[in-house]
Amino acid sequence: MAYKITKNKLKNGDTIYYINQVSRVPGTKNKHKQVMVEKFSANELILEGKDPESYVNDKMSEYKEAALEEVKSLTYTVDLTKKLTLSNNGDLQVVDDSKNLGFLAYSTLYHQLELDEFINNRRRYLDCTFNINVIFQHLLYSRLLWPASKKKTWEHKEKFFGDTDYDIQHVYRTLDPLLKWRTDFLKHLDRKIKEQYGRRNTVVFYDVTNYYFEIDEKDEEDGLRNKGVSKEHRPNPIIQMGLFMDELGLPITYELFRGNTNDCSTLANAMDECIIDFSTSKKIVVADKGMMSYYNILKIRNDHNGYVISQSIRKSDEDTVAFALNDKDWKELKDEKTEEVIYKIKERTIPRTARSYGDVDNSKHSGSYNERQVFIWSKKYADRAKHDRQDAIDKAHEATGKKSKDFKDSCYGKNKYLIKKPLVNGETVDADEFEYIFDENKLKEEEKLDGYYIICTNVVGTDKINEDCSPDKCWYKDGFLTFNRKVSAQEIVDIYGGLWKIEETFKVSKTGMLNLRPVFHSKQDRIRAHFLLCFISLVLERLLEFRMNWKYSSKQIQESLSSFSAVQMDNSNIYQISYYDIVIKEILTTLGIDVDRKFLLQSDIRRIVGKTKKKIYEQ
Template sequence: MIKRDKQKARDGQVKTYIRVVEGYRPAPDQPPKQRTIKSFGYLEDQADPIAFMRMVEAFDANPENREHPSSVKMYTGENIIQNYGYKFLEAVYQDLGISEFISSYLEKKRFRGDYSIEEIFKYLVINRMLNPDSNRASVQRQNAFYGWKPELELPDVYRAMDYMSDFSTALQLHLDKSIKTMIGRDLKYAFYDVTNYFFEIDFPDADGELRKRGVSKEHRVDPIVQMGLFIDNNGLPVSMSLFPGNTSDTKTLQPVMKELKKEYKLEKLIVVADKGLNSSANIDYICQNGDGYVVSQVLRGTKGKRYHEVMFDESGYVSNKDGTYKYKLFTETYTGLNKDKGKETRQRQTLIYWSKAEADMSKRKREEKLSLADRASRNNAYGIKKGVQEYTKEILVDKESGEILDNTRKISAVDYEKAEKDAMFDGYFCLITSEMDYDASKIREVYSGLWKIEESFRILKSELDARPVHVSTKKHIQAHFLICFVALLILRMTQHAMGKEALSSERIVRALNAANCKVKRGGYVDCDDVGGSMAFVKRKNKKGELVDTLVFSPQDEIAQDYKLIQKTFGTDFYEVESKQEAFTRFIKKIRYIV
């Protein structure tokens, strides 16, 4: 169909713009629209308007002109979607000097392989952030990145992982030096915690290996491996260490501290950890080496009994105006062991505090457990035995004679007495520290930074899919977690560069995965719109923080996130179609800015 549009030119003259269009329906039940097949220009500008319109009519009458002009077919490699969002992560990777470190290391080792360990390591790190999967599945996607064709072979990947395991400690030390140069790092105090990762295998490894059955953080029965992780006060990973899955959390701190102080040349380290790492042996070790600690202390049971009198004594507490928070700080004298295993007297500060919000939460959780216990006492389906309990049984014996008593019956009942005792501790917490110059607010401030390491573990397990682990040998397991460690560091450094506007790692990855393009014939690049998720209207909460409401906004959340990432990396490129040389200039401008 020939379309005649009256348009007003700059000189005020009205002209007739001629184009051939066709109608189409964008979707079922949608109103019809028109697309332009060819534009011919203004009728008034033609030397022979009659001959011009005959040409237009001939074009409109030819059915071949309605066919799609493209000759590109599917599966020819000319229409592949390629990701360029990885370039932002690669910029951080390059600034850390990882490629130079690996090249230098392999040169010293006189590596003569015909494959690139540096290329393999970079690919696995980048892919771990954007598309975490097994090595096999990751290598299958190696053609998915714009301007990068690593040409990896799967056997070479596994060979390279042996070398990655060997340079794991050296690389972590190199990264520490790079971070000190780029950002600065204060290791006056560092946060430490332990978590574990499971393997989907039936049986644990032999002695001396890593995959062992232990106390799983996820309550699984699969063999696990323990990871100890140190982070700094910026939330950036410092070092990681692996232990067999049957290693107790408390047994991991001392060897890691010894290695950290030696390799990182630290004079004094203040360890911040939760109560799972608070043991007499660890406290003694910390003090014996001139270091310090801020750790949480249990209040229930035998270990916390010595604090009950002062905790329940209302005198001496400092409270806020509305009575929702109170604390008590005092100096405690205790006996420990010196390096020669002799007794020595030390002092530390003890902070006991109570929070109404935490008390209400504890009460709610306990009531839920009581409800389950009540149902369990009336329904044996809630008491299914697993693991060791499957082959154990309870027998009643006479205390004096040891004779097994027959004709007895065990009755399940809810222990309300224990619940009442537990309720006394609702909302109470205890922190102990060797630092005698810390006041109550400083103790809580230092300890509160521990959430950063808990979030790091969450990122490792969720966004980076660090488990289940798909490799089996000790060296490959160590290489796998080194890759995860570096990926975590890059994401954390990206967040650090964003400052107060920092996005979650999940949203960073989502935005970068949406940054895709196609390379067209003739050296043109078509970029997809980066978006696809409606944002929510934000409002300020009681703390003055912007939080999402339940109302959608007209903005696209992924698009806004991508704009923030571009701003962070010093770029401003939003062209849908561009020449490849212009797109290359944009890629080269991406740089990590602190």
């Protein structure tokens, strides 16, 4: 039931406001009748000290709210004699009248980020008869709810309420302009997240992963797909993707690289090509030991930025290992019950020598710089190292005493802990075969370093704090990014600790809800457009998790929202909610989406969908 306000200006200068109830004439489609329910005189309202327009609008809102609370009942007739039908091929014709409602959550985020305005402001200049904004939303929502190919998404388009009048070729043609708008798209997303969520990107996390393709042959030199070190240990061609993430756990931007690109060499290019301004604004780049190269350190320092990057203790020089194993200067944390040491931390500042090839003469140059190093020992990491190694040790013990003709050295698996060449007085002896001997010394050397790791950084604090400046104010001096406050060694560890979120984000995009790989596109532009689509889907998904205070995993959210559907009752405009759970309830409450009844009219659903398109962001 709808309500409408009409006004009638009288000759005496007064204005009469009417609130009318509007309803459809039974048995007709477009005929409506109006019944006046209340009228007001503007002059009388003014005498009472009320603003006529505001008062009448408030009254109108009260009638609308009362209408929503009004108990409605309809008589519905079911034809129990209706038979199942067959297709022309003799198969049972599957009729599914259900439509998904889970997309409402992502529609709310999509419109609050004003992605619809971004698309519409640009598509008006394109010569196309289809609505790119609608297709783009369907591609995003489908990727988030039930990841599938573009063709499968098109086949399931009727699952969404609203406009679905487009063909499969329109889906593929939509990808082309989206890719042209990529940089503007990423900048728009970054700006809106800063405005609405207070994105803090002084600290940015960076990591690299790769995605495989169901093909055997690599691309030509100008293509992205090539055989490299796959994270899934697959022989297929892959693409490398570098991802930047902020302190809130929200993705900022991404870059794609050819599959055979070394992880370590991606960082400098990603910094130069991405939307983040590394050259004029102070940033702290946080990365794991795979990014620990002198070239990357020099790149960050040359831009007067900070870094927090881990370093492998096992690959460090003798002096570094000796400092770690020295018992001096450790600050210990003990278990309250057992008094056992569970965590230790200490630090030092030392000069380091960097060597890298010059961009101009391609010759190797070296230079020194001072670096802050934080050393950590953790019982948890020590226990994990022992657990991870135990399987190889057990197999090595099983192999001890056995004969073999394999004289190849190996540092992997059980062979790492076996002496494989017969020696006499330190000299290798020729033999047709030899006996495996367990290498106790090798095991002891490894166990000494269990639980230790190093975090290298140029981020420091100061004792001369300027009370007139913000504690987060920083400046670059003598190679160090210095904050206007004390920055403890533990704070450096805590900064580095946020890196786990980017690993989780990769899991979401791969084996989690987005199921980004394998990728089946073959054209380079389509591949790049596919990754852009998946990245924006990833942003929406992580935003929803953030709005839910990370209470539910991405998989839980996907399972609930993909099942959140309404089934249309036969020969009617009535929909029945077929699935509802606590995850859905809390998401709807958090986002302010009003779906709390089991039965909904089509007009109710149109109203709810319309509300998700409002631009208001409510924290």
